[in-house]
Amino acid sequence: MKKTAALFLLGIIVSTLLFAGGKQEASGKKEAEVQSVNFWFHLDDPEARVDSLIQKFEQENPGIKIEAERVPWDAYHQRLLTAVTAGSPPDVSQVKLWWQPQLVELKALEPLDKWISTWQGRNDIYDRVWELTRYTDGKQYLMPLQMVILYMYYRTDMFKKLGLSIPETREEFLDVAKKLTRDTNGDGNVDVYGFGIRGARGGHDWWGAFVLSSGANFEKGGLTTPEAIAANQWFIDLYRVHKVSPPTTPNDGFKEIIANMQSGRTATTIHHIGSAKGMVDALGDKISAFPVPEGTEGRWTSFGDEENAIFSASKVKEAAWKWISFLATKENNLTWQKASGQISVNKSNAEADYGELSRFVKATTESADFAGVLPAHPATAEFVESVWPTTMQRAFLGEITSKEMMEIFEKHFYGE
Amino acid sequence: MIRALRRKTDLYPYSLLLPALTVTTFIIFIPLVYTFGLSFFNYVIWKPHEIKFVFLGNYKKALEDEVFWISFRNTLIWIAGVISLQLVLGFITALLLNRQFFWRSLARSLILIPWVTPSVITALMWRWLYDGNSGLINDILVRLGILDRYFPWLANGSTALPAIMFALMWQGFPFFTVMILAGLQAIPTELYEVAKVDGANPMQMFFHITLPMLMPILLTTILLRTIWVANSLDIIFIMTGGGPGYASHTLPLYSYIRAYKGLDFGYASTIAVYLTLLLVMIVTMYVIRILKTEERFR
Amino acid sequence: MKKHTGVIRAIITLHLPVLLIVLFATGPYIWSFISSITPEKDMYKGGVSYFPENPTTRNYSRLFSKINFAENLKDSLIVATFAMLFGLAMSVTASYSFSRFQFKGRKPLLIQFLVINMFPIVLLLVPLFIIMSRFHIRDTYIALVFAYATFSIPFSTWMMTSFFNAIPRELDEQAKIDGCNRFTAMVRVVIPIALPGIAATAIYIFITAWNEFVFASVLTGKSVRTIPIALQNMVGQYQIEWGLLTAGGVVSAIPVIILFFFIQKQLISGMTAGAVKG
Incomplete structure (x- = not known):
């Protein structure tokens, strides 16, 4: 064991030397003529490129070079956190709104207010977007980049065949979903389910549409009121009692949700414009969209978003600002959306032509007034990534009751 | 005989070890000590003002944590199940592929496929094979009349873990095959020739020559594989994310x-230390056994 | 007649079981291949389709023309090859030392290699990231080669120690009588006999490096992009490029299979050569 102890000691000494050495070297560096901005981003389409935007920007801003790096989505959050924790984040990164609280608490982000106040493009971004992305301390850390709003996809052919009309309330929706759930080939097994619920990670959007619209909210105590518990019970019952969602629901992720719609296994589901093209490719005009139905207290749907943030550790903040404001400007933002498949944050792009996807754009804009976001709380990231899915799955499996489920959520955000 | 080589100040064996020790110190040992240290802290990185030394606080907290115990139990099932599945299939495959036949090289290369397939593909592929709405496995089982309707393998609390274990068996059995094959080939053929002359049948040769000669490698492979399997999480994460529930x-x-979803590095490190302790316990038995086997060769 | 029953017996006890195992091993891969040549729009047409009606090579041409998969293959090949060589060099010497010498601290050191392997390595990312940054090797081949070689050392050292232990020590003694010193005895006599074991370990290191994702995703970025990173890029937030992904998976397995096909010829001849010497 002596050997191990000696080894340990050696390790400590060498590492100390090393760390000290590293610091000296870094301080001796001079700032170069050309400022290079490290930019992390991700796009769902592996073939999409943003090179043309970078070229255009570099031409307009000589002296700034954009070092764009594409990070796989599944590794994005972890990589960003590792880099931030280790003290070497990029200059600019694309971020999700619900990462903001943690990043702000870590003091990793640079407030943008000083630039935004004099920025001309400010008024061309939807007020609602500014409102939703502002942090609770009143500062603006995020620069809007792209947005999506979730709505219902439905099979027009199935609705027509069964003589169903678009449901306006959640009770009408349940009725429609029950009728759509049926055995089409007479073998005694259900072949089509009325509603595809995503029970795995990311499914909180489905849950929110029915629970946050019917009395539940994320204020302290807002998840455990009798109304909230009842709304949650209503949602659980879709799967457990009415069985309008496939038996695979607890583990269904977006791939399954979309595949089930495309193969005709489900007749409705919730998603956004990002999957519209794939749906149309598979189903043509047999697929269309409507806003999520009304709960007992109005409608709620999820506002999905993506922003750019500048990190406080950056040494090229001015250049970084130029880049992110460039991306949030009219035609550049529209070019970005061609790669991202999402919707521009600029008012002046509202009339842009989306061609065969315009019926989905319509459902999106109709939903804008009641689109909401999860609370700006550092615990939200874990809520989304693991607390919601595990707890929801347990409720779906009957391991816990609706009340227990909501109490777990309440405890996650507000402690005992 | 080896003792003749032993001298008091012989630096030669240490010099052979030096490169390996140096890099492991930097790349594993220092990070490990750092992380181990975190386990004694309340260290949620987004709560910088609450970071404090709590000594064994996290360790006590884990023992009262229901999820910890569920994960603990699952880890034991996981290790025992995956290792025995991989070992049995891997061993049988190795014995078969050790025989002479004309397409042996081809077969040996092809069975490596599961192992060389990147985990992300393995996980997504199996998830898709198990799919409860249009998966191949369900389709085959229904066609064969074993099931009368599609079953949601990964969405069911009692089949999710076994289903992933089966996928991991697929991924890992070639490893056992390769190692056991290498071990089989290191057995001097003279031993079999002598045994044949003495009139031993294949069964006897297997139990008296093959198995004992293979033992050191077999034990080491199981041991190392246990550690690896215990720590593997990418496939589980992609297939079910730890669920349902x-x-x-x-x-x-x-x-x-x-660690990465809750940013609670203190508690995460504690769980990791418990896992290490669990493995140390499992492995201690083993190492004693291996070192004993080793002695026999001295 | 006798020959005939022999053939049937060989088929039942050998060829058929091997065939079944090969089918099990390659089944999902073949299925992946089928997916990769199925046009995207036929993918979810309904139910399970075993053969595509309109096979297409589009995913493969996209893979090489638009995704630059050749670059990823090159990066993976470089990283895995050097990790293998570097890892082998360190673990072969270390295990020879463990196997052939008795010295102070032998057992603690041997066990130490095992224990550090038990800790979930994903938790070591943050400190490792810091160390790599300090050395200024983040996002280089060196970072990954070092990381993979090192993380394989505990494993390969233990593996190789068992292989060396299985080689009778009398051979070393004999070599010394024949005029070898300690180093040449290792290189000329023991290593050639241990070649099957070394080859197996080499394959282990190579494949591990070839498939590793977590470290690659954190320790490298713009300049080094191995295959798992490229494949992971096809899994988006709201979309999986299943056709491209399966095509990538099919392609990425091929170099390793070919490599193994040649290594194992070496492996068998190496063994025979060793046996002759022995």
């Missing part, structure tokens, strides 16, 4: 989720 949570997965 906690049905496929294992200790490393739970630790990973605590």
